[in-house]
Amino acid sequence: MEIPRHLFLFNMAPASTLQTSAAQENRHITTQLQSNGFMLDMSDKRLGWLTPTDPRLPTEALREIFGKQGYLFLKGLIPAESALEQRRHFFESYQGTTLLEPGTTPEQGIFSGEDPDAHSDLQINFYHKTTASVYDFAKRDDFLKFCQQSALREFLLKFFGEEPFLYTRKIIRYNLPREEHSTAVHIDRTFLRDASPNLVSAWIPLGPATVEMGSLMYLEGSHTIGIDMEEDWKQVNRDLPHEEKINPYNVNMGEGGAIGKDAPAIAEKYDRRWLVADYEPGDVVLHTPYLIHSACQNQDTDMTIRLSTDLRFQPASETISQRWLNDWAIGDKL
Template sequence: MAPTATVDSTQSPSTRNIKVDLKANEFRLDMSNKRLGWLTATDPTLPIETLRGTLKKQGYLYLKGLLPVDKVLEQRRNFFKDYEGTGLLEAGTTTEQGIFSGHDPDAHADIQINFYHKTTASVYNFAKRDDFKEFCLQPTLINFLQKFFDEEPFLYNRKILRYNLPGEKQSTAVHIDRTFLRDASPNLVSAWIPLGPATVEMGSLMYLENSHKDGVDMEIEWSKVNSSLPPNEQINPYNVNMGEGGAIGKDAFSIAEKYDSRWLVADYEPGDVVLHTPYLIHSACQNQDPEKKIRLSTDLRYQPKRYVMATAIKSLLGY
C-alpha cells in the first residue's frame, strides 16, 4: 500500500493521510478501508449510563481530554529526565519533546528485550516513584472511575510503562489483557494513557474492532484447556498451553484477516485516556515517526474495590 493511503471510516468525522506503511513486528498491515479504521472518540462528560453502554458495545471508551495536559506532560518530562546523558535523546532537544537521537541507547547496560517492548531497570523504578503513583491516583481519573464503577476503584499493583523508539522492529504483540490478569475482577478496566503525543506514525495502540466478544470466547477456551493444571499455573499467562509471551501472535495482518475485522487507530493527544475491557484484542505498530518522537505510554488497571475485599476474605477463610 502507498504510504499516503487514506484511512476512511464512517465512525470518524475526518480522514487524513498516514505518512508511512504501517508495520507491526515487521509484518505489514493492510491499510485498505476494509482492514483499517479510526477509533470513535467519546466525550467523558456524557451521562455515566451512556458511557457504560458504549464500553459494553465497543469494548473501549476513547475519552478525549479526560486528564489535565500539564500533569501528563510533567510525567513525560520526568521520565526522560532520567535518560539525560545516556545518548537516548537528541542533543539540543527537551525532555518533553522526547526526540530519539538515533544512537544505540544500550549505554544504560540495563536494557532487556522481551516479547512486547524495550524495558529497563529505570522503567520499573519510575513506576514506583511517588509522583507517578500520585499521577495514577489523581482525582480527575479516580473520580471518573468512582462514578463509572459506582463504587471506589482499586488500582491494580501491576503498572506498565513503555517507550517505543523510532526504527525499532519490535512492537506490542496481539493480545488480550485478561490473559495476564486472570486473578483480577472480570469487571476490571485497563487504562491506556499516552504520556505525550502518540500519533499513528508513532506506533500508537490499536484495537481490533468488536473483538471483545472474541476475547471472551478465547478466555473460556483457555480456561478449559488449562483446567487440569495446578491453580497457580491456570492463571499463569506463560503456562504450557499459552502462546509465546502469553500473546495471540505477532502478525496483526493475519489476525485481522482471521477475524475479518479492522484495526482501529487514533492520533492520541496528551490528556486522552482509553479504557478497554480485559477481553478486547489489541496491539501496536512500530514507531516510524519522521520527526523521531519517542512514544511513551502507561498501562494501568482498575477494578471495583469490593471485589478485592471479597477475594481477600475468601482467601482468609480458605475458599
C-alpha cells in the same frame, strides 16, 4: 462462566459520541504501518479510526458505549499538563546518556538515533538506563499521584458505581523510532485471570502518540472473541494446578502469553479492522480485559519517542488479582 456486568450491553446501540473531527476525516496516513515486521492492510476494510467518546456523558450512556465497543476513547479526560509533566520527569532521568538528541528537551523526547544497546534490557526488549530504569520510575511518588489524580478517579468512581481499586503493578512503555518490534497481539485477561472480570485497563499516552509513532490499536468489536478465547483456554487448562491455571505463560499458552505477532493475519482471520488514533496528552483509553489489541512500530520521521503507561482498575469490592499486588520488576513477565 461469569460474564462482566458491562458486557451484557453488547446488543445495545451506543449513545451519542463525539463527532469525528474534521482533522480526522481529512487525515491521510502516508506511512506504511508495520507491526512486528508485518505490513498492515491499509484499506478501509482492515483499518479504521477509534471513535472518541465525551467523558461528560451520563453514566448509563458511557456503559452502553463501553459494552458495545469494548472501549472508551476519552478525549481530554485528564489535564494535558499532568501527562506532559510525567514525560518530562521520565526523560530527565536519561540526561547524560545518549538516548536523547542533543539540543532537545526532555518533554520533546527526541531519540538521538544512537545505538541504544547501552539502554537495553534484553529480558523485556524495552530500552532504559540501568540506574534510572522504567521499573524505578513506575514506583515514584509523583507518578503514583499522577495515577491517582482526581479526574481519573472520579470518572471511574462514577463508571463503576463504587470505589475504584488501582493495582500496584503499573507499566511504563516507551517505543523508539526504527525499532523492529512492537506490542504483540493479546488480551489483558490472560495476565489477570484471577481478577474481577469487570477490571478495566487504562492506557494513557504521556505525550503525543500519533499513528506513525506506533500508537495502540484495537481489533474492532473483538471483546466477544476475547471472552470465547479465555473460555477455551479455561477448558484447556482445567487439569492444571491453580497457580498454573492463572499463569499466562503456562504450558498451554502462546509465547509471552500473546495471541500472536501477525496482526494483519489476525484481522483477516476474524474479518475485522484494526482501529487506530492520534492520541494527545490528556487522552485516556479504557478497555475491557477481553478486547484484542496490539501496536504499530514507531516510524515517526521526527524521531519522537512514544511514551505511555498501562494501569489496571476494578471495582474495589470484587475479586482482586494477587499477582498484580506486587510492583513491576525485572523478570516478573507481568
